[in-house]
Amino acid sequence: xxxxxxxxxxxxxxxxIAACMTIAPFVWMVSASLTPAGESSVFPPRLLPSExxxxxxxxxxxxxxxxxxxxxxxxxxxxxxxxxxxxxSMAGFAFAKFAFRGKxxxxxxxxxSMIVPGQVTMLPVFLLLNKMGVLNSYLGVILPAMASVxxxxxxxxxxxSVPDSMIEAARIDGAGDFLIxxxxxxxxxxxxxxxxxxxxxMGTWNDFLWPLIVMTRExxxxxxxxxxxxxxxxxxxxxxxxxxxxVTIVPVLIVFLALQKYYLQGIxxxxxxx
Amino acid sequence: MRASRQSILLFxxxxxxxxxxxVFMPIAAALLISFTDFDIYxxxxxxxxxxxxxxxxxxxxxxxxxxTAVLNTLYFVGVGAPLTIVVGLFAALALxxxxxxxxxxxxxxxxxxxxxxxxxxxVVWRYLYHPRYGLINYALISLGIEPVDWLxxxxxxxxxxxxxxxxxxxxxSMLIFMAGLQAIPPSLYEAARIDGAGWWQQxxxxxxxxxxxxxxxxxxxxxxxxxxxxxxxxxxxxGGPLNSTLSVVLYLYxxxxxWWQMGYASAIAFVLFMMFAAxxxxxxxxxxxxxxxxx
Amino acid sequence: xxxxxxxLLILVCLIVSSCYNGSEDIKLTFWAMGSEGEKxxxxxxxFEAENPGIRVKVQAVPxxxxxxxxxxxxxxxxxxxxxxxxxTWIPQFAMLGALxxxxxLVTASPIIDAENYFDGSWQxxxxxxxxxxxxxxxxxxxxxxRHDILTExxxxxxxxxxxxxxxxxxxxxxxxxxxxxNFFSLIFNDxxxxxxxxxxxxxxxxxxxxxxxxxxxxxxxxxxxxYVDFFKNEFAPRSMTEFVNVYQGFxxxxxxxxxxxxxxxxxxxxxxxxxxxxxxxxxxxxxxGAVSTxxxxxxxxxxxxxxxAAARRFLEFMSLPETQETFFQLTNxxxxxxxxxxxxxxxxxxxxxxxxKQLESVAATPAIAEWEQIAxxxxxxxxxxxxxxxxxxxxxxxxxxxxxxxxxxxxxxxxENLLFLEED
Numbered sequence: 001x002x003x004x005x006x007x008x009x010x011x012x013x014x015x016x017i018a019a020c021m022t023i024a025p026f027v028w029m030v031s032a033s034l035t036p037a038g039e040s041s042v043f044p045p046r047l048l049p050s051e052x053x054x055x056x057x058x059x060x061x062x063x064x065x066x067x068x069x070x071x072x073x074x075x076x077x078x079x080x081x082x083x084x085x086x087x088x089s090m091a092g093f094a095f096a097k098f099a100f101r102g103k104x105x106x107x108x109x110x111x112x113s114m115i116v117p118g119q120v121t122m123l124p125v126f127l128l129l130n131k132m133g134v135l136n137s138y139l140g141v142i143l144p145a146m147a148s149v150x151x152x153x154x155x156x157x158x159x160x161s162v163p164d165s166m167i168e169a170a171r172i173d174g175a176g177d178f179l180i181x182x183x184x185x186x187x188x189x190x191x192x193x194x195x196x197x198x199x200x201x202m203g204t205w206n207d208f209l210w211p212l213i214v215m216t217r218e219x220x221x222x223x224x225x226x227x228x229x230x231x232x233x234x235x236x237x238x239x240x241x242x243x244x245x246x247v248t249i250v251p252v253l254i255v256f257l258a259l260q261k262y263y264l265q266g267i268x269x270x271x272x273x274x
Numbered sequence: 275m276r277a278s279r280q281s282i283l284l285f286x287x288x289x290x291x292x293x294x295x296x297v298f299m300p301i302a303a304a305l306l307i308s309f310t311d312f313d314i315y316x317x318x319x320x321x322x323x324x325x326x327x328x329x330x331x332x333x334x335x336x337x338x339x340x341x342t343a344v345l346n347t348l349y350f351v352g353v354g355a356p357l358t359i360v361v362g363l364f365a366a367l368a369l370x371x372x373x374x375x376x377x378x379x380x381x382x383x384x385x386x387x388x389x390x391x392x393x394x395x396x397v398v399w400r401y402l403y404h405p406r407y408g409l410i411n412y413a414l415i416s417l418g419i420e421p422v423d424w425l426x427x428x429x430x431x432x433x434x435x436x437x438x439x440x441x442x443x444x445x446x447s448m449l450i451f452m453a454g455l456q457a458i459p460p461s462l463y464e465a466a467r468i469d470g471a472g473w474w475q476q477x478x479x480x481x482x483x484x485x486x487x488x489x490x491x492x493x494x495x496x497x498x499x500x501x502x503x504x505x506x507x508x509x510x511x512x513g514g515p516l517n518s519t520l521s522v523v524l525y526l527y528x529x530x531x532x533w534w535q536m537g538y539a540s541a542i543a544f545v546l547f548m549m550f551a552a553x554x555x556x557x558x559x560x561x562x563x564x565x566x567x568x569x
Numbered sequence: 570x571x572x573x574x575x576x577l578l579i580l581v582c583l584i585v586s587s588c589y590n591g592s593e594d595i596k597l598t599f600w601a602m603g604s605e606g607e608k609x610x611x612x613x614x615x616f617e618a619e620n621p622g623i624r625v626k627v628q629a630v631p632x633x634x635x636x637x638x639x640x641x642x643x644x645x646x647x648x649x650x651x652x653x654x655x656x657t658w659i660p661q662f663a664m665l666g667a668l669x670x671x672x673x674l675v676t677a678s679p680i681i682d683a684e685n686y687f688d689g690s691w692q693x694x695x696x697x698x699x700x701x702x703x704x705x706x707x708x709x710x711x712x713x714x715r716h717d718i719l720t721e722x723x724x725x726x727x728x729x730x731x732x733x734x735x736x737x738x739x740x741x742x743x744x745x746x747x748x749x750x751n752f753f754s755l756i757f758n759d760x761x762x763x764x765x766x767x768x769x770x771x772x773x774x775x776x777x778x779x780x781x782x783x784x785x786x787x788x789x790x791x792x793x794x795x796y797v798d799f800f801k802n803e804f805a806p807r808s809m810t811e812f813v814n815v816y817q818g819f820x821x822x823x824x825x826x827x828x829x830x831x832x833x834x835x836x837x838x839x840x841x842x843x844x845x846x847x848x849x850x851x852x853x854x855x856x857x858g859a860v861s862t863x864x865x866x867x868x869x870x871x872x873x874x875x876x877x878a879a880a881r882r883f884l885e886f887m888s889l890p891e892t893q894e895t896f897f898q899l900t901n902x903x904x905x906x907x908x909x910x911x912x913x914x915x916x917x918x919x920x921x922x923x924x925x926k927q928l929e930s931v932a933a934t935p936a937i938a939e940w941e942q943i944a945x946x947x948x949x950x951x952x953x954x955x956x957x958x959x960x961x962x963x964x965x966x967x968x969x970x971x972x973x974x975x976x977x978x979x980x981x982x983x984x985e986n987l988l989f990l991e992e993d
Contacts, residue, residue, distance in 0.1 A: 133646075135645040135646070136647050213641070216641045216647045218630075232633040232634045235813050236815070
């Protein structure tokens with residue numbers, strides 16, 4: 001019994017230490033961002049600032065236009081989420097419930113395309129968007145992100161189990177397919193849509209490579225792109241960079257913490273379905 | 275279920291149109307470009323382009339920098355992915371012990387890095403790795419270990435990026451393992467206990483075989499993610515020092531979007547694609563052997 | 570339902586905001602590099618006051634990211650109207666057909682006169698007989714040194730020759746093993762030091778109409794070996810992480826010298842006021858001759874600009890001697906227009922006048938589109954020699970091979986007469 005208690009205590013200590021180590025970079029980030037300029041580059045490093053200052057945040061928003069980047073990130077994340085949810089849920093519904101020729105083949109081709117890495121299409125898509133004149137606009141990020149095989153797949157898997165009879169009944173009542181989609185399917189699929197939406201939102205917010213390529217005008221930068229750019233100019237200003245990191249990370253953390261139930265569900269459902 | 279032609283078109287056109295325009299056509303275009311010397315000169319003046327057949331592919335295979343990038347990527351994937359998965363597995367096993375309290379809190383702590391912005395944490399870690407003022411060297415010195423010039427030494431730069439990747443991603447595999455663990459019937463453990471197996475033996479003889487499908491899933495997801503590693507070297511080392519952290523995707527980005535050698539970059543992209551295809555085939559073969567089925 | 574409505578709303582917002590354009594003034598966008606971007610504001614205000622109806626929007630682009638940003642903007646057709654270009658980039662953008670020729674402006678304008686510019690920097694703006702940029706300021710790299718530290722090791726005067734330079738470095742290292750005598754950046758796109766060493770040793774960079782690498786030229790070879798030896802002898806740190814903050818390293822005395830541009834004079838004064846009087850600047854120690862690079866930047870108008878007339882007015886304004894003098898006071902950027910050097914603030918400063926002499930004898934880097942790529946290759950291959958991944962001789966021959974490959978496209982374009990496409 002005593003040995004068991006000791007083991008349990010040991011386990012708690014080990015897990016707690018591991019958790020602290022995992023969290024430490026965030027703690028340092030926040031604390032350094034509140035430290036007066038230059039003070040985080042001392043030896044030994046201090047974990048708590050000698051005095052708290054918000055000057056770096058002030059500098060970011062007032063002189064470095066971070067408010068604008070924040071807005072860009074937010075607009076992009078929200079609109080990509082909404083538009084891709086609409087497009088993917090419609091296609092997912094069609095693949096789950098409609099009978100048409102070549103369905104299995106089309107779906108198989110879509111799924112197979114998932115193994116082509118995005119880097120293959122990067123250059124032609126850049127040239128295409130250039131021809132369309134949508135580089136440096138929100139559409140440059142939204143259009144290529146509109147349809148995703150992962151999203152279609154997730155919605156389809158979820159809707160396959162909906163009994164046909166529900167839809168047939170609505171049809172007998174004279175409802176068109178779009179009305180059925182809107183009034184029956186969307187509410188039914190809400191849990192999976194929330195999960196998918198959350199994934200999309202966070203994925204778009206955190207994305208770096210694509211906005212880096214498409215948004216060449218500074219006023220169109222997203223937070224991650226702006227942060228990387230800032231590093232080019234202000235690498236020596238550690239505290240300022242930490243404040244920038246905080247501004248980039250905090251919104252996505254808040255969204256995650258608020259909706260984590262759906263996020264965790266999504267991850268595990270995806271894994272077990274496999 | 276039957277549906278009218280209009281409905282089918284209405285529901286599928288946006289998605290399939292998007293896929294066609296932004297995935298399938300670009301794949302074909304990239305293949306065509308990879309047979310030309312399309313570059314920055316060609317952008318405004320198309321007559322400056324030549325069709326050069328397989329020259330770009332020949333150049334890829336003879337390009338020592340490309341092979342450095344491949345080896346670096348394999349190093350990152352080969353060391354980083356197993357470690358990430360093992361750390362995730364141990365975290366899941368620890369959180370699965372019934373006696374452990376504050377489970378949700380710990381799970382949250384371990385999972386937090388997964389959802390944060392990669393660029394932002396890479397920036398943070400760049401400072402954590404500072405040879406003189408960084409927290410990590412401070413910890414080493416406190417433990418009586420010689421400090422390391424993490425990002426400045428060609429020997430250590432890659433391990434530093436791997437460490438960051440493990441920290442960032444193990445929470446994801448942990449979570450999936452936790453779900454897998456819950457699906458293991460408790461009766462199996464009971465049977466093992468009756469046979470006199472201790473905790474470690476139970477894990478070895480029950481947990482690990484039972485988790486095989488979950489492990490395969492985690493492995494594939496991790497491998498595919500790690501093969502595309504880019505942002506960490508982009509902000510932390512720019513691929514240096516001495517190309518020791520240059521990844522295939524970073525090299526592709528440099529060729530494509532710094533020097534605008536689109537033909538050459540497209541050829542690199544297709545070689546990367548072949549690597550992906552190889553992983554997928556291996557995965558399918560394993561599945562086939564395990565379950566006697568494809569996909 | 571709700572979801573779709575919100576989506577639509579956002580879409581509408583997007584479209585409205587992208588169409589909205591408030592004022593009717595001509596809006597010139599102007600990209601300026603580094604600190605110039607922040608510091609030229611008073612001049613912009615003066616220009617706007619003198620030219621009602623024209624508004625200038627300045628965007629500051631960090632030097633380190635400038636090349637990539639400009640190329641991406643060219644590819645994405647998002648170039649500004651007017652831009653400050655590093656002199657070495659002008660040939661490239663001219664050959665890409667991105668720049669407007671300024672020949673007619675130079676002919677017509679009473680303000681602009683080729684005679685009034687330093688020949689070295691005027692030449693860098695001439696591509697195939699057309700002028701594509703107006704020199705804005707000139708600069709050349711300097712040796713920033715800690716006078717106190719050098720005095721301690723017996724160098725009352727900074728080193729003048731390469732031998733003295735090595736001797737000084739050796740003594741600094743012996744004096745304090747925590748310190749390095751020099752800081753040379755090994756960051757891939759910060760390639761100036763090896764190129765300066767080659768030019769000041771009278772070495773060749775390219776040969777045969779800039780179609781092949783010439784890094785096996787004996788003088789080039791010697792200069793690069795000299796450069797590599799600084800790292801091998803630990804006279805310069807090869808790890809770039811310890812001195813992410815060079816200012817701090819310089820202030821703490823862990824770096825005794827640093828080769829950088831005049832813009833850092835103000836930076837150092839601001840960031841390290843306690844160091845006042847302890848540091849000075851001097852010309853980079855000379856090899857065979859005292860030649861340095863024709864650094865500096867020019868102003869160009871991109872072909873995509875819709876406001877070329879306004880842009881020309883802006884360029885003329887920036888070329889006025891008075892403007893150039895104010896610019897010097899604001900940024901420490903040395904005037905490209907020679908008559909501005911007669912103003913008291915420049916004439917009475919002996920250190921500045923030394924620049925004037927130096928600037929009369931500068932050498933230009935090759936005026937070809939591939940130069941940036943080649944310069945980065947020099948840096949990359951020298952890094953390999955520094956880390957002894959390759960022997961020095963191997964590094965040179967591989968560098969030559971790589972440069973020959975980079976120039977293959979130039980050789981073909983020259984042969985097919987496709988390099989210079991006539992103005993439309």
